[in-house]
Amino acid sequence: MTAATVTSPARPATPAGAPSSARRRRPRGTSRLTPGRVALYGVLVVLLAVFVLPLLFALSGSFKPRADIFGEPLRLIPSSVTLENYTNLLSSQPFWSWFAMSVGVATVATVVSVFVCALAGFGFAKYRFRGKRVLFSVMFSSLAVPFAVILVPLFVLLVKTGLGTPWFALVVPWVAPAFGIFMMQQYIVQSVPDEILEAARIDGCSEFRTFLSVVLPLLRPSLGALAVWSFLQSYNSFLWPLVIVSDVNHYTLPLGLNILFSSENRAIDLVLPGAVLASVPMIIVFLLLRKQLLEGLSAGAVKG
Amino acid sequence: MSSLASAAPTAVVRGTTTPPGAAARRTLPSAATQRAPYLFIAPFYLLYVLFMIVPIVAALFLSLTSWVGLGTPEFVGLANYGNLLGDSSFWTAAGNSGLYVLVAVVLVVPCSLLIAQALNARGLRARDLFRVTYFVPMVVSPIVVALIFSMLLDTEYGLLNSFLHAAFGLPGVDWLTDPSWARASVSFVLLWRWVGYLTIFFLAGLQAVPRELYEAAELDGAGPVRSFTTVTLPAIKPVTAFVVVTSFISAAQLFDEPYLLTGGGPGESTLSLAMFVYRAAFERQQFGYAAAAGVLLFVLVFAVSQLLNRALQIGRAA
Numbered sequence: 310m311t312a313a314t315v316t317s318p319a320r321p322a323t324p325a326g327a328p329s330s331a332r333r334r335r336p337r338g339t340s341r342l343t344p345g346r347v348a349l350y351g352v353l354v355v356l357l358a359v360f361v362l363p364l365l366f367a368l369s370g371s372f373k374p375r376a377d378i379f380g381e382p383l384r385l386i387p388s389s390v391t392l393e394n395y396t397n398l399l400s401s402q403p404f405w406s407w408f409a410m411s412v413g414v415a416t417v418a419t420v421v422s423v424f425v426c427a428l429a430g431f432g433f434a435k436y437r438f439r440g441k442r443v444l445f446s447v448m449f450s451s452l453a454v455p456f457a458v459i460l461v462p463l464f465v466l467l468v469k470t471g472l473g474t475p476w477f478a479l480v481v482p483w484v485a486p487a488f489g490i491f492m493m494q495q496y497i498v499q500s501v502p503d504e505i506l507e508a509a510r511i512d513g514c515s516e517f518r519t520f521l522s523v524v525l526p527l528l529r530p531s532l533g534a535l536a537v538w539s540f541l542q543s544y545n546s547f548l549w550p551l552v553i554v555s556d557v558n559h560y561t562l563p564l565g566l567n568i569l570f571s572s573e574n575r576a577i578d579l580v581l582p583g584a585v586l587a588s589v590p591m592i593i594v595f596l597l598l599r600k601q602l603l604e605g606l607s608a609g610a611v612k613g
Numbered sequence: 614m615s616s617l618a619s620a621a622p623t624a625v626v627r628g629t630t631t632p633p634g635a636a637a638r639r640t641l642p643s644a645a646t647q648r649a650p651y652l653f654i655a656p657f658y659l660l661y662v663l664f665m666i667v668p669i670v671a672a673l674f675l676s677l678t679s680w681v682g683l684g685t686p687e688f689v690g691l692a693n694y695g696n697l698l699g700d701s702s703f704w705t706a707a708g709n710s711g712l713y714v715l716v717a718v719v720l721v722v723p724c725s726l727l728i729a730q731a732l733n734a735r736g737l738r739a740r741d742l743f744r745v746t747y748f749v750p751m752v753v754s755p756i757v758v759a760l761i762f763s764m765l766l767d768t769e770y771g772l773l774n775s776f777l778h779a780a781f782g783l784p785g786v787d788w789l790t791d792p793s794w795a796r797a798s799v800s801f802v803l804l805w806r807w808v809g810y811l812t813i814f815f816l817a818g819l820q821a822v823p824r825e826l827y828e829a830a831e832l833d834g835a836g837p838v839r840s841f842t843t844v845t846l847p848a849i850k851p852v853t854a855f856v857v858v859t860s861f862i863s864a865a866q867l868f869d870e871p872y873l874l875t876g877g878g879p880g881e882s883t884l885s886l887a888m889f890v891y892r893a894a895f896e897r898q899q900f901g902y903a904a905a906a907g908v909l910l911f912v913l914v915f916a917v918s919q920l921l922n923r924a925l926q927i928g929r930a931a
Contacts, residue, residue, distance in 0.1 A: 349731055353743050356728065360747055360809060366772060367761045379770040383779065425656045432653030436646075444654065451665055453858075453918035455866035457887040458911035461894045461903045462671035463664065465682075482664035485657040516649035545754040548868050548887070552895060563756040567873070570760055577764065584757040595752045599745050607817030607852075 364588075371395070371581035378577055395582040404583060406558070407565035411587075414479045414561065415543035422484040422539045423532055429485070430493025431520055435506060445494075451487045456548065464552050475559040479550060483543065489535050496531040496608055497524070534605020537598050544591065562587045669911070675904035682898050693905035703906065705881045706889040709796070710865055710910075713885060716800040717864035721807050722856055728808065729815030730845075744816065747809030755806075759873030762802050763789065792882035795875050799883050802870050807863075811856050818852030819845065854925030858918055865914045886910050 365385060370378050371394055373387040381388065398404055433445055463482065467473040472481075501524055509519040525532070547563045554564060566583050569576045595602065676693055678686035697703045728747065732740055750758065765772045766788035777783040788798045822845060830840040846853075868887035871877055877884035877892075884892075886906065894903035 436650035459668035
């Protein structure tokens, strides 16, 4: 009893224990604010502002009365808020028709291209066949063909053969992007185990059946990435629609906004709400699927 | 779904040790199994031939003709190519596209690597917030980007000039209407739009570098700069190669940003090669001439990127 009372304050178990555990926690750590760390966060936050502020100013401008858009460009919070720009845009322009066209074309192109890319990626990833090396590098090198070289002849060929209709021309030539096949091939090599394919074959599945019912479900995360990627490609594409779509009734969103934007009086008060309405759904979809997209995009390139 | 998604980065690391084609060696080659891969890549090759090979051949043919889009093309031999080499607009466009390539490869790519390096800092908080937000400009349509920046950079009403005037009493700068500033503005928009996108690739590459390598370098007495050059750079070579080649190709055929932001102006000071092709064909009905310019761009881009691929050894995954 006496021994205990003497030794317990002498043994520095508790006072020494606390700092040592704190020292162990620190490297993993959450709150070590060295000057370097402060500078790092400072730079990252400034960058955040550089990327986000232009978008926020566009958002706030879309709610300002026309005079204020030019009169008070520095005000992020509008001094008077109005929905007039939105109602003017929607009542004077076929905005929803542009929107439907863009979303429709992008959806069809996405569904088909995800399937085509996964199928070709599977072929390249899990089979050995004659000419594979050459066929793969031909596919891969098509990434290096600038669109400007096929722009004119593709336009001429499609118009001459009567296939220049928006639904054909905006979808079909774009459903087999080499980047998508490359991405799928890399992912399948890395994450579809050969044993599963063997088992499916022993069970008597045909090769295509194996692809549909065994491989595709395993690819879900990267299919999501590819889907977002190809949807964005189609939804944001500008040059090709500009060339091939002549009928105002089939304008996509970028074309419609471009008409307003390049009109004589620069209808900024109409373009801004249009830009907001066009971008917000994409940003939301991106935020929802950000993990798949960002990881799926980079997975292939890391291995190279 | 989320657990599957989180499997992706580990797959990257694991994948490097899996011998490729391990199953194929064990497979009994039945006739159906041998046919299958050809059938699987057939849709791609069908579209590839129809919408890439055929147009390239047609471009080669068109480039040897003079054609306004109606009637029969008239064969003129190499006259279009000769005229292009003597066309000062073509050289201006080539110079501008060269500038955009330079900006992409010498400015955008290193900036992305720096940002990725910063985001890879140990124990960084809110890494995901930064990474995702930096990517957002790529999600936004080029027309929207151009609209926003033409508002910000407007000489009279623009936010930037208003700010410079209010804060420092500076007179307005002609960001989009002075030739040099216009080139700088287009380059900045390029940087703004692409840097977060390319950061993603570098960040994934950096995260896949084993920590032990850094610890070993530290034991050998290497400082941060030295371990960056001797550990990081060699380890992320495949990503770097991919990023350099992709940004080279995209910058060489840049169209949207200069077309929408400045219309190639003032004069032709921001005109790119892709804009030159577009203008010749669809504003001036010189289809043969446009095709010839397209072919020259194609030869240049294709040759350089094949050289880069060979030098950096990418695209050999099969």
